[in-house]
Amino acid sequence: MSSEHATAHKPVMSPFTIVAGIVLILGALVTVLRFTGGLAATTNLSDYNPWGLWIGFDLLVGVALAAGGFVTSAAVYIFGMKRYHSAVRPAILTGFLGYALVVFALHYDVGQPWRLPYPFIVQSGTTSLLFEVGACVALYLTVLFIEFTPAPLEWLGFKRVRNLVVKLTMLLTILGVILSTLHQSSLGALFLIAPSKLHPLWYSGYLPVFFFVSAIIAGLSMVIFEGGLAHKYFHDKMDETHLREKEDVAFGFAKAAAWVLAGYFSIKVIGVAVDNNWSYLATGYGAWFLVELLGFVALPCFLYAVAVRDHNMSLVKYTAGWTVLGIVVNRLNVSLVAFNWHLPSSERYFPHWMEIVISLFIVTIGVLVFRFIVTRMPIMHEHPDYHGEH
Amino acid sequence: MEYHFNTLHDFMVYTKGVVYILILAILIGFVAFWSFLNGRDPDRKPE
Amino acid sequence: MSISRRRFLGWMGAAGMGVTLGRSARAAGPKTFPGYPESVGVLFDSTLCIGCRRCEAACNKVNHLPPPERPFDDLTVLEEPRRTRWDSYMVINKYYPNGRENPPAYGRMGCNHCKEPACASACFVRAFAKEPTGAVTYDETVCVGCRYCMIACPFEIPTYEYHKVLAPRISKCTLCQPRLLKGLLPGCVEACPTEALTFGKREDLIRSAHQRFRMHPGRYMEHIYGEHEMGGTNWLYLSGVPFAEIGKREDLGTRAAPEFTAGALAAVPLVVGLWPVLLTGIYAISRRKEKMADEERTAAVADAVAKTQAASDEKLSAAMEKAKKEKESAVEGAVKKALEEAEKARKAEMAEAEKTETPEAGAGEKAGKDSEEGA
Numbered sequence: 001m002s003s004e005h006a007t008a009h010k011p012v013m014s015p016f017t018i019v020a021g022i023v024l025i026l027g028a029l030v031t032v033l034r035f036t037g038g039l040a041a042t043t044n045l046s047d048y049n050p051w052g053l054w055i056g057f058d059l060l061v062g063v064a065l066a067a068g069g070f071v072t073s074a075a076v077y078i079f080g081m082k083r084y085h086s087a088v089r090p091a092i093l094t095g096f097l098g099y100a101l102v103v104f105a106l107h108y109d110v111g112q113p114w115r116l117p118y119p120f121i122v123q124s125g126t127t128s129l130l131f132e133v134g135a136c137v138a139l140y141l142t143v144l145f146i147e148f149t150p151a152p153l154e155w156l157g158f159k160r161v162r163n164l165v166v167k168l169t170m171l172l173t174i175l176g177v178i179l180s181t182l183h184q185s186s187l188g189a190l191f192l193i194a195p196s197k198l199h200p201l202w203y204s205g206y207l208p209v210f211f212f213v214s215a216i217i218a219g220l221s222m223v224i225f226e227g228g229l230a231h232k233y234f235h236d237k238m239d240e241t242h243l244r245e246k247e248d249v250a251f252g253f254a255k256a257a258a259w260v261l262a263g264y265f266s267i268k269v270i271g272v273a274v275d276n277n278w279s280y281l282a283t284g285y286g287a288w289f290l291v292e293l294l295g296f297v298a299l300p301c302f303l304y305a306v307a308v309r310d311h312n313m314s315l316v317k318y319t320a321g322w323t324v325l326g327i328v329v330n331r332l333n334v335s336l337v338a339f340n341w342h343l344p345s346s347e348r349y350f351p352h353w354m355e356i357v358i359s360l361f362i363v364t365i366g367v368l369v370f371r372f373i374v375t376r377m378p379i380m381h382e383h384p385d386y387h388g389e390h
Numbered sequence: 391m392e393y394h395f396n397t398l399h400d401f402m403v404y405t406k407g408v409v410y411i412l413i414l415a416i417l418i419g420f421v422a423f424w425s426f427l428n429g430r431d432p433d434r435k436p437e
Numbered sequence: 438m439s440i441s442r443r444r445f446l447g448w449m450g451a452a453g454m455g456v457t458l459g460r461s462a463r464a465a466g467p468k469t470f471p472g473y474p475e476s477v478g479v480l481f482d483s484t485l486c487i488g489c490r491r492c493e494a495a496c497n498k499v500n501h502l503p504p505p506e507r508p509f510d511d512l513t514v515l516e517e518p519r520r521t522r523w524d525s526y527m528v529i530n531k532y533y534p535n536g537r538e539n540p541p542a543y544g545r546m547g548c549n550h551c552k553e554p555a556c557a558s559a560c561f562v563r564a565f566a567k568e569p570t571g572a573v574t575y576d577e578t579v580c581v582g583c584r585y586c587m588i589a590c591p592f593e594i595p596t597y598e599y600h601k602v603l604a605p606r607i608s609k610c611t612l613c614q615p616r617l618l619k620g621l622l623p624g625c626v627e628a629c630p631t632e633a634l635t636f637g638k639r640e641d642l643i644r645s646a647h648q649r650f651r652m653h654p655g656r657y658m659e660h661i662y663g664e665h666e667m668g669g670t671n672w673l674y675l676s677g678v679p680f681a682e683i684g685k686r687e688d689l690g691t692r693a694a695p696e697f698t699a700g701a702l703a704a705v706p707l708v709v710g711l712w713p714v715l716l717t718g719i720y721a722i723s724r725r726k727e728k729m730a731d732e733e734r735t736a737a738v739a740d741a742v743a744k745t746q747a748a749s750d751e752k753l754s755a756a757m758e759k760a761k762k763e764k765e766s767a768v769e770g771a772v773k774k775a776l777e778e779a780e781k782a783r784k785a786e787m788a789e790a791e792k793t794e795t796p797e798a799g800a801g802e803k804a805g806k807d808s809e810e811g812a
């Protein structure tokens with residue numbers, strides 16, 4: 001890995017390196033077990049619980065948290081918020097890595113991963129929302145890849161190709177927003193077919209809209225959250241513009257997130273009202289629903305607003321982390337906690353430790369690849385040859 | 391085209407199949423039409 | 438239809454059902470889908486089931502499933518609730534709806550062969566098909582193993598071979614489609630000793646069920662489970678106790694599975710059709726604003742430059758004018774003075790010359806100095 005580069009001035013084995021190393025070794029072992037022993041050897045999946053952590057976290061959370069790419073590029077290129085320009089490249093990079101890892105993780109989860117392209121080359125189940133998700137994720141991964149290429153091309157010095165790709169920016173951005181709208185919402189719509197299995201408080205005809213709107217919140221918060229982390233660890237990789245615009249980006253996005261959270265809160269309440277689910281609020285699941293709604297939607301909405309008014313940078317950062325956590329909670333609620341709520345507890349699912357290891361393994365790979373790229377390619381700084389251009 | 395569908399599922403497989411093909415056509419069509427629409431725009435910046 | 442009429446008649450005979458030759462009236466609406474009119478199914482009458490597990494044994498045999506851990510004639514298995522598994526397409530469960538001291542009731546768990554199968558609607562490679570016979574079949578050669586069908590099925594029927602590494606498959610009851618095509622009865626129906634399982638055309642089964650309600654008042658719940666549940670199923674159930682008591686969910690509703698996703702699917706093309714318009718519109722507006730702002734800025738700058746230019750020009754020329762005037766007036770003054778003085782001096786000179794001859798040089802000196810300062 002790139003430790004010699006990024007941590008040259010630190011001790012050779014930073015705690016991060018040690019933890020990452022352990023996770024990588026464990027992950028590799030579990031990987032071997034998964035592909036030699038099958039799903040039964042590594043997961044707690046059952047006939048009642050066909051989807052576990054690898055779908056709930058790796059797919060649903062992964063895709064939601066990778067929404068920063070489309071949110072940022074849309075803000076800058078479509079809505080013309082040029083002053084956030086320096087945030088685009090890091091966001092596109094995390095988006096691309098996020099989606100690549102989602103696809104990577106799916107290879108663990110599905111029974112016959114070599115057949116993953118089948119829906120598009122052998123036989124298409126057009127009535128399936130999973131088909132829609134699959135098609136959009138595949139296309140969007142391609143779009144993100146192309147959007148990301150200018151950085152490596154600048155790094156490698158391929159000017160002609162790089163300039164060609166930059167010309168496509170608008171087209172790719174619009175395509176990216178369309179595809180993101182579709183698959184972010186369709187991930188929620190996956191559960192529409194199972195009204196009898198998902199708790200009424202989480203099941204709603206609005207599920208696709210909930211997922212889309214909360215993905216925007218996730219995207220905005222992730223940009224702030226990562227920005228905070230990057231500032232801490234990759235300070236030396238940032239150029240003047242990046243450092244100057246960073247605060248601006250954080251406050252601008254925090255304001256947007258507060259506003260979108262307000263909208264999300266409203267439609268969540270409306271969701272309860274249109275299905276007349278008020279009485280469920282008095283149950284145990286209702287309490288948990290309220291924790292999600294008040295603690296992870298209303299609270300960050302308010303905190304963001306306070307932070308923006310007070311120009312309080314550290315509150316913005318903490319709120320972003322909290323909001324991201326809220327998105328994780330929401331996705332896990334829909335896919336695991338409130339799913340199969342009708343079953344006796346003996347039939348309920350709890351992830352196997354190896355499933356958790358694989359999820360951590362994948363996150364770790366993401367962080368390491370991100371670090372590798374950021375320390376080499378012009379992500380948080382402009383390439384001197386293309387100064388002030390894009 | 392006269393197709394008889396016995397089940398809603400068959401009907402949806404067929405209609406959604408057509409829709410997905412149309413979606414592809416629409417996306418390509420938009421790009422083509424956009425460039426036609428702006429082809430003679432005097433102040434068109436190269437994108 | 439992939440099955441011949443002859444074979445079809447064969448099943449009817451075998452099932453001991455009267456064959457109705459009249460074609461069923463089909464709903465004529467353009468968007469109603471009555472299902473395959475000749476499709477068959479099985480009626481499970483819980484009041485006749487004795488829990489002998491012979492259907493389970495037969496199902497295991499005709500589908501070449503692995504032998505069970507405990508033999509099929511071991512009825513103590515029934516004391517534990519069971520579900521379908523990769524190695525058992527159907528199970529009979531024993532329930533005590535009226536307490537353990539009263540006779541038990543039996544329920545069957547297995548694929549119901551929905552008229553609008555949720556599993557088929559959910560599968561992204563179309564591995565499931567609703568056959569004209571009524572069977573919902575599964576094609577293992579395309580299955581990716583995403584298990585979304587298992588999420589979708591409201592009856593929690595499809596199971597997965599989690600233990601297999603290379604080619605795990607979904608498994609579920611096939612309604613014995615291969616046997617149907619050969620003109621044979623489903624294995625479980627054939628094996629049932631009490632006619633708790635009746636095979637026949639779905640419509641006939643419904644009719645038969647109503648007949649039973651009439652003939653045995655009070656014996657049944659007067660509801661055919663599966664007639665309308667989730668859009669209707671080809672397996673139908675009768676019970677003497679509430680269906681929930683024999684493991685059937687009563688809260689599924691009558692809407693067919695594809696109806697739940699139809700809305701979301703319909704929104705997809707709308708997004709594709711309208712988003713580009715909306716987004717490029719916003720883009721054009723932001724570009725336009727930017728351009729206007731740009732223009733305004735350049736204009737303002739030009740204006741400001743022009744203004745300062747003009748102002749400084751004016752100032753300069755004014756200054757020059759002034760300087761010129763000053764100079765002129767100074768020169769003029771000096772000259773005038775000089776002339777005056779010279780005049781005076783001459784007059785004085787003349788007067789002096791007339792009287793005495795002293796201050797001539799001093800006056801001349803003074804005049805010279807003045808004119809120098811003015812310049």
Ligand code: SF4
Pocket residue numbers: 547548549550551554555556557573589590591592593594595609
């Ligand atoms: S019962 Fe389940 S598996 Fe069987 S056809 Fe219906 S949805 Fe499919």
Ligand code: SF4
Pocket residue numbers: 559560561562563564565579580581582583584585586587607
């Ligand atoms: S597991 Fe197989 S049959 Fe089930 S939905 Fe996925 S691809 Fe289709």
Ligand code: SF4
Pocket residue numbers: 495496497499500526527547609610611612613623624625626
């Ligand atoms: S119809 Fe065939 S596959 Fe289905 S339960 Fe009966 S014997 Fe088994």
